[in-house]
Amino acid sequence: MEYNFRDIEKKCQEWWSSNKVYKVSNESPRPKYYVLDMFPYPSGAGLHVGHPLGYIASDIYSRFKRLKGYNVLHPMGYDAFGLPAEQYAIEHGIHPRISTESNINNFRKQLDNIGFSYDWDREVRTCDPKYYKWTQWIFLQLYKSFYNRNTNKAESIEKLVSAFEQEGNTGHICPGDNAIQFSAAEWKGFDEKTKQGILMQYRLAYCGYGEVNWCEALGTVLANDEVVNGVSERGGHPVVKKKLRQWYLRITEYADRLLDGLDRVDFSESMKEMQTNWIGKSSGAEIDFKIVSRELSVVSKGSSSSHSPLTTHHPLRVYTTRPDTIFGVDFMVIAPEHELVKELITDVHRAEVEKYLDYVNSRSERERMAEKKISGVFTGTHCIHPFSGREIPIWISGYVLIGYGTGAIMAVPCGDQRDFLFATHFHIPITNIIGSYYNGEEANPTKEAILENSDFINGMVMKDAIEVVLNKMDEMGIGERKVNYKMRDAAFSRQRYWGEPFPITWKNGVAYALDESILPLELPHMDDIRPGKDGEGPLSNKEEWLNSPSFGGGRGEATTMPGYAGSSWYFLRYMDPHNDKEFCSRKASDYWGQVDLYIGGTEHAVGHLLYSRMWTKVLYDLRLIGHDEPYKRLVHQGMIQGNSRFVYRLNSSSDYDSTGQLKKNLKRQLFLSYNILKRDCLESDNGKKIALAANKVFENFYPDVNEYDVYDPGYSEIRIDVNMVDGVELNIEEFRKWRNGEYKDAILICEDGSVSLPTGEGQGGAYICGSEVEKMSKSKFNTVNPDDLVYKYGADTFRMYEMFLGPVEMSKPWDTKGIEGVHRFLKKLWRLFFKETNSPSSGGGQGEAVWTNETPSDTELKILHKTIKKIEEDTERFSFNTGVSTFMICVNELIDLKCHKKEILEPLLILLAPYAPHIAEELWHALGNTTTIIDASFPKWEEKYIKETSKAYPVAINGKTRTELTIALDATQQQVEEIVLKNATVQKWLEGNPPKKIIYVKNKMINVVV
RNA sequence: GCCCGGGUGGCGGAACUGGUAGACGCACUGGACUCAAAAUCCAGCGGUAGCAAUACUGUAUCGGUUCGAUUCCGAUCCCGGGCACCA
Structure with missing residues (x-):
C-alpha cells in the first residue's frame, strides 16, 4: 500500500472535525496552557509560505502540550479592519466588508489545508459588531479614566472630579499641560466647556492636535513610508505637514510600568531592549537660557549703535541629560518647527533661514532621521549662558526633533558626536571641558573625565558634577529636573472609513461619551468611500449618520480607530468569545490568565506589543482582569523572504518608440542565460560580440527581419514567476505561456550557447535565471502558495519542511527545492508499517502490513528512547528543525535494523503527531487504536536504555x-x-x-x- | 542616522553551557535494480597537495583572551527588520 497522503489527510481532517477534537473547554481538571499566534490581517493576496511558519510552530507546540496533559487553548481569528481593504475599495469599487469577508474565507480554506488544531468555535473578527462593541466599550473605559500618579494606576475620572471639587488640582498635576493649576473654588466656577477641556487633559483616551503627512491631491493622510522625497509614493503629489484634531491614548503615563513589566516576562533580551529604547526613559533637566534681542545680535556684528531692549521675553528652554557638560556648550540647536523660530530670525538671516525651513519641510521625518548630510542655519540670535554669561549662538537644524524633550538642545561638541560634526562643519569653535579625554578628532561621551574650563565644577568627575549643577539650577530658579521619554502618546484616530467608529458625540465642541447601552455603534454602510474635506475621514461625507439619533442630539466623530485597537485586547476575547454581557468574563480570564506562549514577528516589537501591554494594564487597574502583562513568553518568528528570479532581455534600438518608451508587444525578443550575460556582457566589453551573435540568430531563423540590425549592449532585467523556475533553471515552455503568452515569441540563448525558438525548435539547453533575495510579495512574482505544495506533497510534508528550513526565529529565503527530502522521509516511515506495492489500484484495503508484535532489542529501545529524549528537548526549546532531523535519523536507523516492531513504532508515532498529525493518526489507527492520537500521552524516556x-x-x-x-x-x-x-x-x-x-x-x- | 537581529560547503542548516566544524536534508558524481523510466538502494561529496596514509587550510574581515574560539571581547564590512497612519 502506498502512502496516499491526499486521501489520508482528507479523511483525518474530516474525522477530527466531525468529532470536534479541537473543541476546548473553559473547565478542565488538566492544567491550562494558552498558545497564541499573532493576529493575522487577511490580505487579498492570501497566504504565502511565509505566513504559516509561526502557525506551524505554535501548532506543534500546542499539540505537544496537549500530549503532555494540558488543556490547551489555541485559537485563531482575524484582524480584519485596515487600510488595504479600504484602498482596494477605492480602486476597485468593492466594499471592504465584501472583500474582507472573501479574503477571510480564502484564508480559512488555506489554513484548513495545513491541518491546524485551532478551536474554530472561538474565532473572532475585529470588524464584526459583536466584537467591536467591546473594543468601543474598552475605549470608553479609557476615556472615563485618568492615571492617578499617586496610586500609580488608572482610576475613574469621577474620582478626579471629586478631588478637584475638594482641593483643586494640587494633588494631581495635569499630564496634558502641567501649567494648568486651579483651586477647588476655581474649579467650581468653571463653565462646563472649561471643565471638560481640563478633564480632557487627564483622560487616558483624549482628543488633541497633532501633525500628520497631509496630501491634498489624494485628500488623505499618508504614513511616513508612503512619502518619498516630500511627495506621495502613489502619484507623486506634494505632501505637507498638517495639524489635525486627533484622538490619543495617554500611553506615556504607563511608560514606567511598561518598563518595569519587562522584568516579569519571558521575552528575548533583544525585544526587551527594543521596547526599552522605544520608551527611551532618560533623566536630566530642562534649563532656561535667556535670549538676547535680535537688535543686539545685529549690533554685535559691527555697528556701534546702542543696545535696544529685549524683544523676546521667552527664554529658550532646552532639555539635556548631561547638565555636567553645561560649560562645554558652544551653540544651541532648535528644531525647525520650534515655536520660537519666527521670533528668533533676524532680518539679516531671514532669507537663508526660510530657504532652509523650506528644505526641511520637503523632507519626511524618516528622511530627516536618516540624513547623513550635515545641515543647519544660524538664526542670527544669541542666548546667554546662565552661569558664565557667555553669548551663545542659536542655530536651527533638522537633527533636533520637535517631538522630543523641548525641541531644543544645548550642543556640547566635545562630548557629543553629532554636535561635534555640526560644529566642525560650520566652523564653530569648540570648548574643551574634558582635557585629554578629548582628542580634537571626535567627541567623547564619557562621564568619567575630570572637568576643566567649568567654573564652579572644575576638577570634579563628570558624573558627580551632574547633581551639583542641578542644585545650582534649582537655587537660581532657571530650570527643573525632568524625566523624559522618547515615547509619545499614541495617535488613535485615522482619517479612514474601515475601522471602529468612536462612541463619542460632539456637543458645542465638547466630546462626550455615548451611553454604553447603545453599543455597538455600528459603522454605517457607504457605497463611495472617498476622503472628506479638510482631512476629515470618509465618514464626514455621511451627514445623515453623523447627525443620527444615536448621537443624542450631538454630532458623531468622523475619524475611526486604528488597526491596533482591535488587536490590543483580542487575546482576552478568545477566552470567552460569545459573551454578549461582557468583553470577557472575569471567570474566563482568571482561568486562562496570561498567554503562555505568543508567537509572531519582530515587526510588532514596538507597536502592537506595547499597545496591548498598555491596554492590559489599564484593564487590570480597573479590576476587569486579574493580570497586568498579557504575554508570559514571546517567541519570534523569522521572515521568510522571497527568492526572486530574473531573465535578461537584450535591448535593441528598435525596441523603443520615438519618445524613448519601450514598445509594447515586442514581437521578437532575445534573452540571454545568466552566465552568458555576466561573462560576455558585464565582465568584459563583449556587448558588441553579443550583438553580432544575436544578429546571427536572426539571420539564421528570421532572414526577413532586418529591424534588429543593431543591438545595443544594454539589457533589461525582468522578474518572472518563481513557480516556473526549477532552482535557477527556467521552464521554457511555461515561460512562453506565462501572462497570456507575452513571451511566446521569445528567443532564448541558453547556458551552453544553444538556442530555444518559439517554433519549438532548439537544441534543448538550459536557460539559467538570475536570483535575488527580497521581500516576498505578489508584485515581485516570488510568492509561493502553500496550497500548491500541500496538493503536491501533502500537509504533513509541508509542515515538516517549513520547520526543517531552519530555526523558527531566523529569517531565511524560501526555496522549494529540498521539500522532496522531507517527503521521502515520510514515505520511509510509511514503509516501516506497510509494504509498498507497485499498483496504486491496490489501495482501499489495509494493504500489506509489515509491522509486528515482536519484542524489541536493546539497540532498538536505545534508538527509541534517544529519540524521545531529543524530540522532547527540541520541541520544548523550539528547535523544530533539529527535531525533524532527529526523526529522520531515527527512521534511518530503524530501517537499517529492519525494525518493524509495534512496541517501537507506536511511541514514535506519538512523538511525530505534533509535527505530522495526519500520517501519525492514520498509522495509529492502523496499529489498532480507536481513539485519536491527539489525546495519547507523550512517552517517557528511560535512562536505562540510553546509558x-x-x-x-x-x-x-x-x-x-x-x-x-x-x-x-x-x-x-x-x-x-x-x-x-x-x-x-x-x-x-x-x-x-x-x-x-x-x-x-x-x-x-x-x-x-x- | 538611530535601535534590534544575522553572516558556517554549491544550497537550507547542525554543533544547546568555550571542547571532534559541516549532523540531517537538497543538489551533484559514480554504481546497483529495470527493456526503459519512475521509485528504491549503495558509495563519494569544504578547499589545496597526495595513489594513499596523511598534512596544511577553513565558520564575513582584522585583532585579542584561552590548553582549546563558529561560540567570549574589541574594531570593520555586508545583509535583514523597526523607526510611531502597512499590519
Whole structure:
C-alpha cells in the first residue's frame, strides 16, 4: 500500500472535525496552557509560505502540550479592519466588508489545508459588531479614566472630579499641560466647556492636535513610508505637514510600568531592549537660557549703535541629560518647527533661514532621521549662558526633533558626536571641558573625565558634577529636573472609513461619551468611500449618520480607530468569545490568565506589543482582569523572504518608440542565460560580440527581419514567476505561456550557447535565471502558495519542511527545492508499517502490513528512547528543525535494523503527531487504536536504555584533534593520561618529550599540550 | 542616522553551557535494480597537495583572551527588520 497522503489527510481532517477534537473547554481538571499566534490581517493576496511558519510552530507546540496533559487553548481569528481593504475599495469599487469577508474565507480554506488544531468555535473578527462593541466599550473605559500618579494606576475620572471639587488640582498635576493649576473654588466656577477641556487633559483616551503627512491631491493622510522625497509614493503629489484634531491614548503615563513589566516576562533580551529604547526613559533637566534681542545680535556684528531692549521675553528652554557638560556648550540647536523660530530670525538671516525651513519641510521625518548630510542655519540670535554669561549662538537644524524633550538642545561638541560634526562643519569653535579625554578628532561621551574650563565644577568627575549643577539650577530658579521619554502618546484616530467608529458625540465642541447601552455603534454602510474635506475621514461625507439619533442630539466623530485597537485586547476575547454581557468574563480570564506562549514577528516589537501591554494594564487597574502583562513568553518568528528570479532581455534600438518608451508587444525578443550575460556582457566589453551573435540568430531563423540590425549592449532585467523556475533553471515552455503568452515569441540563448525558438525548435539547453533575495510579495512574482505544495506533497510534508528550513526565529529565503527530502522521509516511515506495492489500484484495503508484535532489542529501545529524549528537548526549546532531523535519523536507523516492531513504532508515532498529525493518526489507527492520537500521552524516556559506559574521545594535540580513543566514562584523570600517552599518534606528536599538560574534560575531550 | 537581529560547503542548516566544524536534508558524481523510466538502494561529496596514509587550510574581515574560539571581547564590512497612519 502506498502512502496516499491526499486521501489520508482528507479523511483525518474530516474525522477530527466531525468529532470536534479541537473543541476546548473553559473547565478542565488538566492544567491550562494558552498558545497564541499573532493576529493575522487577511490580505487579498492570501497566504504565502511565509505566513504559516509561526502557525506551524505554535501548532506543534500546542499539540505537544496537549500530549503532555494540558488543556490547551489555541485559537485563531482575524484582524480584519485596515487600510488595504479600504484602498482596494477605492480602486476597485468593492466594499471592504465584501472583500474582507472573501479574503477571510480564502484564508480559512488555506489554513484548513495545513491541518491546524485551532478551536474554530472561538474565532473572532475585529470588524464584526459583536466584537467591536467591546473594543468601543474598552475605549470608553479609557476615556472615563485618568492615571492617578499617586496610586500609580488608572482610576475613574469621577474620582478626579471629586478631588478637584475638594482641593483643586494640587494633588494631581495635569499630564496634558502641567501649567494648568486651579483651586477647588476655581474649579467650581468653571463653565462646563472649561471643565471638560481640563478633564480632557487627564483622560487616558483624549482628543488633541497633532501633525500628520497631509496630501491634498489624494485628500488623505499618508504614513511616513508612503512619502518619498516630500511627495506621495502613489502619484507623486506634494505632501505637507498638517495639524489635525486627533484622538490619543495617554500611553506615556504607563511608560514606567511598561518598563518595569519587562522584568516579569519571558521575552528575548533583544525585544526587551527594543521596547526599552522605544520608551527611551532618560533623566536630566530642562534649563532656561535667556535670549538676547535680535537688535543686539545685529549690533554685535559691527555697528556701534546702542543696545535696544529685549524683544523676546521667552527664554529658550532646552532639555539635556548631561547638565555636567553645561560649560562645554558652544551653540544651541532648535528644531525647525520650534515655536520660537519666527521670533528668533533676524532680518539679516531671514532669507537663508526660510530657504532652509523650506528644505526641511520637503523632507519626511524618516528622511530627516536618516540624513547623513550635515545641515543647519544660524538664526542670527544669541542666548546667554546662565552661569558664565557667555553669548551663545542659536542655530536651527533638522537633527533636533520637535517631538522630543523641548525641541531644543544645548550642543556640547566635545562630548557629543553629532554636535561635534555640526560644529566642525560650520566652523564653530569648540570648548574643551574634558582635557585629554578629548582628542580634537571626535567627541567623547564619557562621564568619567575630570572637568576643566567649568567654573564652579572644575576638577570634579563628570558624573558627580551632574547633581551639583542641578542644585545650582534649582537655587537660581532657571530650570527643573525632568524625566523624559522618547515615547509619545499614541495617535488613535485615522482619517479612514474601515475601522471602529468612536462612541463619542460632539456637543458645542465638547466630546462626550455615548451611553454604553447603545453599543455597538455600528459603522454605517457607504457605497463611495472617498476622503472628506479638510482631512476629515470618509465618514464626514455621511451627514445623515453623523447627525443620527444615536448621537443624542450631538454630532458623531468622523475619524475611526486604528488597526491596533482591535488587536490590543483580542487575546482576552478568545477566552470567552460569545459573551454578549461582557468583553470577557472575569471567570474566563482568571482561568486562562496570561498567554503562555505568543508567537509572531519582530515587526510588532514596538507597536502592537506595547499597545496591548498598555491596554492590559489599564484593564487590570480597573479590576476587569486579574493580570497586568498579557504575554508570559514571546517567541519570534523569522521572515521568510522571497527568492526572486530574473531573465535578461537584450535591448535593441528598435525596441523603443520615438519618445524613448519601450514598445509594447515586442514581437521578437532575445534573452540571454545568466552566465552568458555576466561573462560576455558585464565582465568584459563583449556587448558588441553579443550583438553580432544575436544578429546571427536572426539571420539564421528570421532572414526577413532586418529591424534588429543593431543591438545595443544594454539589457533589461525582468522578474518572472518563481513557480516556473526549477532552482535557477527556467521552464521554457511555461515561460512562453506565462501572462497570456507575452513571451511566446521569445528567443532564448541558453547556458551552453544553444538556442530555444518559439517554433519549438532548439537544441534543448538550459536557460539559467538570475536570483535575488527580497521581500516576498505578489508584485515581485516570488510568492509561493502553500496550497500548491500541500496538493503536491501533502500537509504533513509541508509542515515538516517549513520547520526543517531552519530555526523558527531566523529569517531565511524560501526555496522549494529540498521539500522532496522531507517527503521521502515520510514515505520511509510509511514503509516501516506497510509494504509498498507497485499498483496504486491496490489501495482501499489495509494493504500489506509489515509491522509486528515482536519484542524489541536493546539497540532498538536505545534508538527509541534517544529519540524521545531529543524530540522532547527540541520541541520544548523550539528547535523544530533539529527535531525533524532527529526523526529522520531515527527512521534511518530503524530501517537499517529492519525494525518493524509495534512496541517501537507506536511511541514514535506519538512523538511525530505534533509535527505530522495526519500520517501519525492514520498509522495509529492502523496499529489498532480507536481513539485519536491527539489525546495519547507523550512517552517517557528511560535512562536505562540510553546509558553509555564509554565514549570515543577526540584526542587533541595543542587543541587540534589528531586521533580518537574509546575510554570508559568513569575513568580517572590518571587512567586517561596513561592510556593517552601509550597511543602511537600521541607519541608521534610528542617526539619523545614529556607533555606539558593533559587536559581531560569528562564526556567531552582530551587535549595534550606539548 | 538611530535601535534590534544575522553572516558556517554549491544550497537550507547542525554543533544547546568555550571542547571532534559541516549532523540531517537538497543538489551533484559514480554504481546497483529495470527493456526503459519512475521509485528504491549503495558509495563519494569544504578547499589545496597526495595513489594513499596523511598534512596544511577553513565558520564575513582584522585583532585579542584561552590548553582549546563558529561560540567570549574589541574594531570593520555586508545583509535583514523597526523607526510611531502597512499590519
